[in-house]
Amino acid sequence: MPTRQPRRAPLAGAGRLAVLDPATGEAFDEAPDQSPDELDAVVDRAREAWRGWRADPIARTTALLAAADAVDAAGADLAPLLTREQGKPLAESSAEVARTAARLRYFAALDPGPRPITDGRPVRSEVHWRPLGPVAAIVPWNFPLQLAAAKFAPALAAGNTMVLKPSPFTPLATRLLGSVLSAALPEGVLTIVTGREPLGARLVSHPGIRHVTFTGSIPTGRAVAQGAAASLARVTLELGGNDAAILLEDVEVDRIADRLFWAAFRNCGQVCMAVKRVYAPARLYSQVVEALAQRARSAVVGAGLDPGTQLGPVNNGPQLARVERYTARALADGARAAAGGHRLDRPGYFFAPTVLADVPPDSPVVTEEQFGPVLPVLPYEDLDDAVEAANDTGFGLGGSVWGSDLDRAEAVADRLECGTAWINHHAELSLAQPFAGTKESGVGVAGGPWGLYGNLSPFVVHRPEEA
Ligand code: NAD
Numbered sequence: 001m002p003t004r005q006p007r008r009a010p011l012a013g014a015g016r017l018a019v020l021d022p023a024t025g026e027a028f029d030e031a032p033d034q035s036p037d038e039l040d041a042v043v044d045r046a047r048e049a050w051r052g053w054r055a056d057p058i059a060r061t062t063a064l065l066a067a068a069d070a071v072d073a074a075g076a077d078l079a080p081l082l083t084r085e086q087g088k089p090l091a092e093s094s095a096e097v098a099r100t101a102a103r104l105r106y107f108a109a110l111d112p113g114p115r116p117i118t119d120g121r122p123v124r125s126e127v128h129w130r131p132l133g134p135v136a137a138i139v140p141w142n143f144p145l146q147l148a149a150a151k152f153a154p155a156l157a158a159g160n161t162m163v164l165k166p167s168p169f170t171p172l173a174t175r176l177l178g179s180v181l182s183a184a185l186p187e188g189v190l191t192i193v194t195g196r197e198p199l200g201a202r203l204v205s206h207p208g209i210r211h212v213t214f215t216g217s218i219p220t221g222r223a224v225a226q227g228a229a230a231s232l233a234r235v236t237l238e239l240g241g242n243d244a245a246i247l248l249e250d251v252e253v254d255r256i257a258d259r260l261f262w263a264a265f266r267n268c269g270q271v272c273m274a275v276k277r278v279y280a281p282a283r284l285y286s287q288v289v290e291a292l293a294q295r296a297r298s299a300v301v302g303a304g305l306d307p308g309t310q311l312g313p314v315n316n317g318p319q320l321a322r323v324e325r326y327t328a329r330a331l332a333d334g335a336r337a338a339a340g341g342h343r344l345d346r347p348g349y350f351f352a353p354t355v356l357a358d359v360p361p362d363s364p365v366v367t368e369e370q371f372g373p374v375l376p377v378l379p380y381e382d383l384d385d386a387v388e389a390a391n392d393t394g395f396g397l398g399g400s401v402w403g404s405d406l407d408r409a410e411a412v413a414d415r416l417e418c419g420t421a422w423i424n425h426h427a428e429l430s431l432a433q434p435f436a437g438t439k440e441s442g443v444g445v446a447g448g449p450w451g452l453y454g455n456l457s458p459f460v461v462h463r464p465e466e467a
Contacts, residue, residue, distance in 0.1 A: 049188030241397025248403030323372030396439030
């Protein structure tokens with residue numbers, strides 16, 4: 001097995017952050033490594049910009065629609081840069097840019113409007129919605145643009161301003177996006193800051209911030225909630241997942257295998273809502289393992305910019321080391337690699353798409369979030385046991401049930417403890433639906449009108465009908 005050591009987090013000279021191409025492991029550009037001391041001025045600017053931005057909803061809508069057009073127009077620059085620093089295939093980066101623009105358009109069109117309350121009393125109560133103020137946003141490296149847009153589109157549409165920090169592994173496309181948007185948005189409405197920790201920690205605990213919206217891992221989410229508690233800023237946390245897919249006895253394996261495979265391996269498995277473990281009926285177990293393994297063996301792995309690539313590298317060295325660690329532990333625990341099981345002997349952070357069979361159910365690759373191109377498949381005899389195993393976790397992001405009888409599949413899906421459950425699909429999302437993890441997978445709601453209200457505070461006017 002190859003022994004090349006993964007690099008640690010990006011490093012560069014003082015004040016600069018080196019950005020590595022995960023397809024080579026080499027630095028190809030750099031970004032500012034901003035000092036937390038710069039945040040006072042940045043947050044002050046966001047507060048000043050808020051006055052004008054909150055005042056005129058029509059001007060806001062116009063600016064956000066112009067911003068969406070600017071993103072579309074910059075797609076040919078944004079997508080390759082995103083692929084270069086993140087690793088995903090170019091077509092997926094282009095789709096991410098398109099979703100960024102779509103999100104701006106979706107939220108620009110939402111109007112929270114005042115709502116009367118009628119409860120039989122001789123008073124007229126009306127609920128209005130007010131923006132909160134400057135919002136801090138922290139984004140991970142798996143979908144840098146799409147997740148940034150999931151934060152700034154509703155926050156700005158609601159009339160807030162934002163200071164947004166991307167991951168130090170993927171600052172470049174977000175910085176470019178920031179400059180593209182600055183052509184359409186007034187100064188200070190959206191500011192991108194980049195740098196190593198403690199930049200994020202200082203941002204979320206800054207006294208001028210009124211709402212913190214974070215996407216990332218559960219441990220960091222805890223630290224963010226603690227940081228925001230200092231100023232009692234409102235917190236929205238979108239955290240990790242360990243989604244289970246349960247296959248039922250009547251599933252047609254050949255029919256669903258492609259969909260199931262890509263629900264686990266898209267973006268190299270670095271999706272919060274990827275299928276991260278599969279429970280298959282014992283009778284179908286070998287067939288399911290082989291169908292997935294065959295797809296893992298034939299997936300085209302390569303640099304995201306190479307035409308034909310279906311799976312890029314893992315984004316960064318520490319993440320690759322984590323994927324290797326989980327896999328090695330599972331193999332040591334007695335699992336069998338039906339496909340893959342090792343990193344690839346080539347430069348960059350490539351790991352062979354891996355399907356693990358005969359994995360002990362308590363192996364960390366099953367119980368924790370591996371967040372990489374590795375999928376454990378577990379057999380079950382009794383469906384109740386599979387549902388119990390799927391729910392026996394602190395995670396509660398998503399889950400799915402696969403079978404031919406849709407009513408039966410839905411009845412099983414109804415028993416899953418998570419925020420979204422799919423039938424014969426996984427991780428298909430609409431801009432209009434709420435997105436919320438249960439248990440330790442999240443706090444608050446993003447997506448749809450709920451995502452807009454998450455960025456607003458109710459203001460009630462209560463007056464009698466007569467003086
Ligand atoms: P991470 O928690 O390590 O980092 C996320 C972000 O937080 C980065 O920008 C990082 O620089 C910043 N950060 C680190 N320490 C901080 C601190 N003390 N205060 C403030 N910010 C800090 O996560 P990651 O490795 O970048 O991303 C992978 C994780 O994100 C996975 O767990 C995945 O499931 C999760 N994720 C969740 C969703 C969701 O919507 N639920 C979506 C995508 C990713």
